[in-house]
Amino acid sequence: MPFSGTIQTIREQCMNIxxxxxxxxxxxxxxSGIEVELVRVNDASKxxxxxxxxxxxxxxxxxxxxNPREIAIQVVENMPQSEMIDKLEIAxxxxxxxxxxxxxxxxQLQSVSSSDRLSVGKKEVATKVVxxxxxxxxxxxxxxxxxxxxxxxxxxxxxFIFLGDDVIRQNHIGDWGTQFGMLIAYLEELGVGVGDSLSDLExxxxxxxxxxxxxxxxxxxAREYVVKLQSGNTHCLGLWQQFIDMSLGHCEEVYDxxxxSLSRDDVRAESSYNSELSNIVTELKESDILVESDGAQCIFVEGNETPIIIQKSDGGFLYATTDLAAIRYRAKDLDAKRISYVVDARQSGHFKQIFDVARRAGFVDEDVSLEHVSFGMMLDKSGRPFKTRDGGTVKLIDLLEEAVSRAKSMMSQRDTSSTDIDTAAHIVGIGAVKYAELSVNRESNYIFDWDRMLSFEGNxxxxxxxxxxxxxxxFRKYGAQIDGSIILEDDLEKRLGLxxxxxxxxxxxAANESMPHYISSYLYNLTTLFMKFYEQNPILKDGVxxxxxxxxxxxxxxxxxTIKQGLDILGIKVLDRL
RNA sequence: GCACUCGUAGCUCAGCUGGAUAGAGCACUCGCCUUCUAAGCGAGCGGUCUCAGGUUCGAAUCCUGACGGGUGUACCA
Structure with missing residues (x-):
């Protein structure tokens, strides 16, 4: 297996300290006369x-x-002089x-303080990332x-952008396929003034x-509409477009x-690859990896019993076909060198196959990294796949409204004198929801729980x-320009500084491994240190x-x-007053 | 059946790709506001890292197997 589909981490090259x-x-x-390929220091465990x-x-x-201790002694003796090291100890x-x-x-902190990006390195040559x-x-x-x-x-x-990459967002919306025939037929049946019935898409x-x-x-x-739609019937396309616009409008409300930061410009819908699909099949035929099985055009991928089907026996195309068209577009037309699919773990088998085929067919060159940034499923409290009582799901917009409203009621119980409580509640409520997602390892399944999702305590x-x-x-109390020399006076200040x-x-x-929770864990840890510092080391009090x-x-x-910048990357805002 | 994935405190989760006595939050029990925002801080309680083998100086981490959850398995996306 020459390609694992994950990028080789370049951590060693980038790490600062x-x-x-x-x-x-x-x-x-x-x-000391010892040559080692890879040397890696770790954060101290205690x-x-x-x-x-x-x-x-x-x-x-x-x-x-x-004897390892003997080697250690020798290595310590042979360590070059460096101003960064205070003490070495063998244990x-x-x-x-x-x-x-x-x-x-x-x-170092002094120079960080004069940097407009907290001394975080920026790539000299941007990687194009989709x-x-x-x-x-x-x-x-x-x-x-x-x-x-x-x-x-x-x-x-x-x-990725903050670290200097050139990012192309792709919102690969599902707007094509058999179910749209049904929806358009129903839209047509209801006739004009249909906008209202679409207010609740579910x-x-x-x-x-x-x-x-x-x-x-x-x-x-409905079935006729599917055929008409796919053959380009203008009336059907008009209805379809109307439906997609409405639906996308709902989406954008949620995004907002x-x-x-997704806009219409980032939308590259499944339907947009429609005209490419037959070419994909032709090219695959030419590259000789296509096999006919039970009348369908298939590709068998090693390690998988079932093939991926590129073209149905009736001639129709499937989502694998679209995905191949998309991956080729991204690699060839957009010229991406890293392509990340943020899709749930159930698709992992599918992506393995797609990546394999894309490589073999030459749609994606070897120097392009293909990554399935997979994440776990949402479960209910008893560990079953999440559903509401009536078998449906919780609408996203309802969750967000609940988050803001809980934040507001909590805030109004405190000092109400603060400026704009609605704006503040929005920032706090939405922040809680986002953080709940970003603070856990994305790979594990997680339990959906209103209280966890909307928690305001702890991490x-x-x-x-x-x-x-x-x-x-x-700072408000101090009221003047902050400027001075940093002197780390005790162990706590040193740890905070480090x-x-x-x-x-x-x-x-976090970028190498596409793991946002590294950032949230770090910020929580930093903030914990600061809170201790805040309690123990007075700043503006008498006697300092x-x-x-x-x-x-x-x-x-x-x-x-650092908190502000970190949260900004996580898409969470801060407030000067709470 | 086969494949993938997960199993860590009562609950929700970390654990940096093998390191020293396994960490947080919630919950529970105490203590701290005349002093920069107590949405905070401190202390305590809580573990056979599902189980059994293996690899080695050393395993929650890697390998094998068992048990248990989840997911995927041919013309839906």
Whole structure:
């Protein structure tokens, strides 16, 4: 299997602090006469073990037939002088624990504070990345199941852009296929002034389905419409267009409420590939990988019992055909070098096959990374696939409205004097929903729970927003320009400082692996440190020297800026007051 | 049947691609507002990482098997 479909991580090349430490250790090893291909320091597992640790000595011991502690001693002795390291210690069987110098950290922070992007590295050469997300079916209303793709995809897009990539968003909406015949037939039947019946798409779909199932005559008309539609009948296309416009309008309402940066320009619908489908089949035939089976045009992919069907026995095309047209368009026409599909885990088999075929057919060159950014399903409290009592799903717009309303009632119980409670409640409520999605490992299934989704305690967006608001409050009270030298005076300040410096590493890691929750975990961790700092290290209170005050103000500023920037990538806003 | 995936505290989840005594939040029990926002902070309680083998200096992490959830398996998307 030459292609796994996942990008090779380039973490080692990009990491900031770790990269430097890796180089130091690599040199020390080399000075000791030991050549190692890959040196990797890790974050220390405990505070007592320093800031970083290198565990790579032990595995070297056996082949070298030496005592690991002896090697460790030698490596430490051969470590080049560096101002970043305060102390090295050998522990246990041969761990090397590394303490960074507070002065070095302070110096780095000083330069971070004068950077407009918090010293996060930006790629010199942008990679062209296609992110396919949201991409839902126009026949139905957006429900809570559509949250993940939409939110994760939007975050990844922002993250890639921030790190210097050239991102092309693709909203691959489902607007083509047999069900649209039914919907158009029903639309036609209802006649003019039909806009109102489309206000509830879910209901419209259900009603149409009832007509379809109960009236043979209607069902036949619906089938005719499918044929007419696909053969380009203008009347049908007109109705269809009207329907899609309405449905997309609903979508955009949700995007707008949610603060999703998808516009009509990002829509590249399934139907837009329609004219390409027969060419795809022709090309596949020419490349000789197509097989006829039971009258259908198929491709068998190793490791799969069943083939993917490219063309039905009646000549019709299927979604695999469309996906192949889309992947070729992205690789060849858009010239993307990384193509990410933010789609749920159920499609993983499908994407494996599509990626394999696309490679073999030459639709996608070898240097293009194809990734299925898969995510788990939504389950109910008993661990079953999520459904409401009547078998339906929770509409996304209802969830969002509930979120905002809960936020509002919670906020109004507190100080009501704050400025615009509706705006604030919107930011807090929507932030909670997004954060709930972005703070868990996307790969695992998760339990849908109103209280979890709309929680404002612990590791939530509000915790971060609250810390941000507290900092702004300090600045308001201080009322002057924040400027001074950073001096890390105690262990807590040092840890806070180091945490700030890790932002770069975290973003790069999150981007390489398409894991937004790395960012939220980091921000939560940073904020936890800040909250301790806030309790223990007064800034504007009596008895604090001017030097200390200025340094702490600088630290607070960096924390606030990092929270703001991090949340911005997650698509969550901050408030100066809460 | 076959394939993929998951199983970590009462609940919801982390655990950085093998490291040292497995971490958070919620819940529960205590303590902290005349002092920068208590939506906060501190302390406590809570674990045979589903089970059984294997690989090795070392396993929640890798391999095999069992059990249990979820998902996918030919003309829907």
């Amino acid at each position: 770790k990269k430097q430490l890796n180089e130091l250790i690599s040199t020390a090893l080399s000075n 505070v007592e073990f320093g800031d970083y640790q290198f565990n790579g000595i032990m595995p070297l011991a056996k082949p070298l037939r030496r 246990g069987p041969g761990f090397i624990n590394i303490w960074l110098s507070p002065d070095w950290i302070a110096k 992110v396919d997300y949201s991409s839902h079916n126009m026949a139905k209303q957006m429900h809570v199941g559509h949250l993940r793709s939409t939110i994760i995809g939007d975050t990844l897009s922002k993250l 209901q419209f779909y259900k009603d149409a389905k009832v007509r379809f199932d109960s009236d043979e005559n209607f069902a036949n008309i 409420t949610l603060g999703i 939530t967006a509000l915790y971060l927003q609250y810390a941000y608001a507290r900092i702004q409050s300090i 945490s700030l410096l890790r932002f770069d590493d975290v973003l790069v890691g 020297s001017e030097e200390t005050r200025d340094s702490r103000l600088m630290l607070a500023k960096l924390v606030a800026d």
